[in-house]
Amino acid sequence: xxxxxxxxxxxxxxxxxxxxxxxxxxxxxxxxxxxxxxxxxxxxxxxxxxxxxxxxxxxxxxxxxxxxxxxxxxxxxxxxxxxxxxxxxxxxxxxxxxxxxxxxxxxxxxxxxxxxxxxxxxxxxxxxxxxxxxxxxxxxxxxxxxxxxxxxxxxxxxxxxxxxxxxxxxxxxxxxxxxxxxxxxxxxxxxxxxxxxxxxxxxxxxxxxxxxxxxxxxxxxxxxxxxxxxxxxxxxxxxxxxxxxxxxxxxxxxxxxxxxxxxxxxxxxxxxxxxxxxxxxxxxxxxxxxxxxxxxxxxxxxxxxxxxxxxxxxxxxxxxxxxxxxxxxxxxxxxxxxxxxxxxxxxxxxxxxxxxxxxxxxxxxxx
Ligand code: UD1
Ligand code: UDP
Numbered sequence: 001x002x003x004x005x006x007x008x009x010x011x012x013x014x015x016x017x018x019x020x021x022x023x024x025x026x027x028x029x030x031x032x033x034x035x036x037x038x039x040x041x042x043x044x045x046x047x048x049x050x051x052x053x054x055x056x057x058x059x060x061x062x063x064x065x066x067x068x069x070x071x072x073x074x075x076x077x078x079x080x081x082x083x084x085x086x087x088x089x090x091x092x093x094x095x096x097x098x099x100x101x102x103x104x105x106x107x108x109x110x111x112x113x114x115x116x117x118x119x120x121x122x123x124x125x126x127x128x129x130x131x132x133x134x135x136x137x138x139x140x141x142x143x144x145x146x147x148x149x150x151x152x153x154x155x156x157x158x159x160x161x162x163x164x165x166x167x168x169x170x171x172x173x174x175x176x177x178x179x180x181x182x183x184x185x186x187x188x189x190x191x192x193x194x195x196x197x198x199x200x201x202x203x204x205x206x207x208x209x210x211x212x213x214x215x216x217x218x219x220x221x222x223x224x225x226x227x228x229x230x231x232x233x234x235x236x237x238x239x240x241x242x243x244x245x246x247x248x249x250x251x252x253x254x255x256x257x258x259x260x261x262x263x264x265x266x267x268x269x270x271x272x273x274x275x276x277x278x279x280x281x282x283x284x285x286x287x288x289x290x291x292x293x294x295x296x297x298x299x300x301x302x303x304x305x306x307x308x309x310x311x312x313x314x315x316x317x318x319x320x321x322x323x324x325x326x327x328x329x330x331x332x333x334x335x336x337x338x339x340x341x342x343x344x345x346x347x348x349x350x351x352x353x354x355x356x357x358x359x360x361x362x363x364x365x366x367x
Pocket of ligand 1: 006007008035036040061062063092094128205206239240
């Protein structure tokens with residue numbers, strides 16, 4: 001049983017579910033927690049994933065406590081009814097941790113997809129760092145995207161059933177980007193991708209809500225005011241705390257396109273055509289380097305050092321002046337830009353899902 005509940009988990013689990021469904025000897029069942037609603041459904045629709053259960057727990061402005069308690073209560077009867085031989089969870093959301101905990105309470109083994117990412121800062125990203133550490137303690141099988149992720153687990157004394165698989169995001173990514181792609185979101189037709197440089201930005205992390213998000217938006221406003229040939233596409237996360245700041249600071253600013261969350265096909269294709277990505281997202285730090293687009297990370301740390309080491313991702317923090325200056329440096333300085341704008345893909349070859357399915361089959365066979 002694969003259980004997930006937010007947009008990024010769905011983008012990274014749906015390709016795996018497809019492979020599991022096609023694997024003889026495995027019966028694959030999907031349960032959504034519904035931690036996200038519209039942003040989750042967009043992904044399910046694109047991948048055409050069959051869903052058997054949806055716990056539908058999302059509430060506007062939900063808190064960590066309400067997400068935790070609703071999932072824990074609502075998943076128990078599903079686990080008791082379905083009696084899965086293994087539960088698969090993904091990454092570091094509250095869905096991942098709570099579902100792992102609920103499976104543990106039923107003594108059902110857990111497989112952790114995207115295991116071993118760490119910042120070693122308990123409060124950043126919050127609560128994701130602790131979510132993934134706790135999920136890792138519970139899990140029986142650990143599917144680590146990179147060797148570096150595997151080494152993190154080994155250092156924590158987890159030394160059994162760690163498989164390096166690549167990241168399933170690359171599996172998803174390979175099917176979405178097309179040269180002759182036509183955008184579904186009408187607002188993207190107004191973006192002058194031919195004559196202007198497009199900056200794609202996203203921001204949603206809990207630790208960035210409030211002043212850091214204000215700083216980010218103010219920096220972006222200054223960037224478009226300084227350069228007439230820059231356009232910004234900002235698909236705004238549905239969290240009301242994000243919507244409020246984004247619209248207050250950026251509504252009506254020339255060449256800033258505030259749009260609703262894009263479906264994953266629009267998102268990957270606009271990313272592929274962008275000059276620069278500015279983001280606090282985890283997933284975008286894996287995707288943009290794969291298409292040769294530099295990334296400025298609007299956080300003080302990252303659990304994804306691979307592309308930083310390769311030089312295409314830079315962690316710049318959440319200070320307005322620093323964000324502005326870092327972007328200016330890339331816009332003004334061609335050689336600095338070229339240094340960052342080369343394609344690197346430390347996250348696999350697009351076959352991570354197949355590897356995970358094979359490891360699960362072998363584990364069932366006791367191999
Ligand atoms: C969650 C995850 C985060 C992940 C992110 C991906 C936790 C604690 N956080 O954060 O790790 O990076 O998803 O996007 O697990 N909302 C809607 N419709 C939707 C989705 C969200 O209206 O489809 C609004 C609701 O008001 C909701 C709020 O956004 O209460 C926040 O959602 P929540 O899942 O709590 O936090 P995220 O910031 O999305
Ligand atoms: N994404 C999307 N539409 C958007 C914004 C993001 O499809 O409007 C995709 C993005 O390409 C990536 C994933 O959602 O695959 C990242 O999700 P998010 O930033 O919400 O979460 P994180 O990766 O930080 O956990």
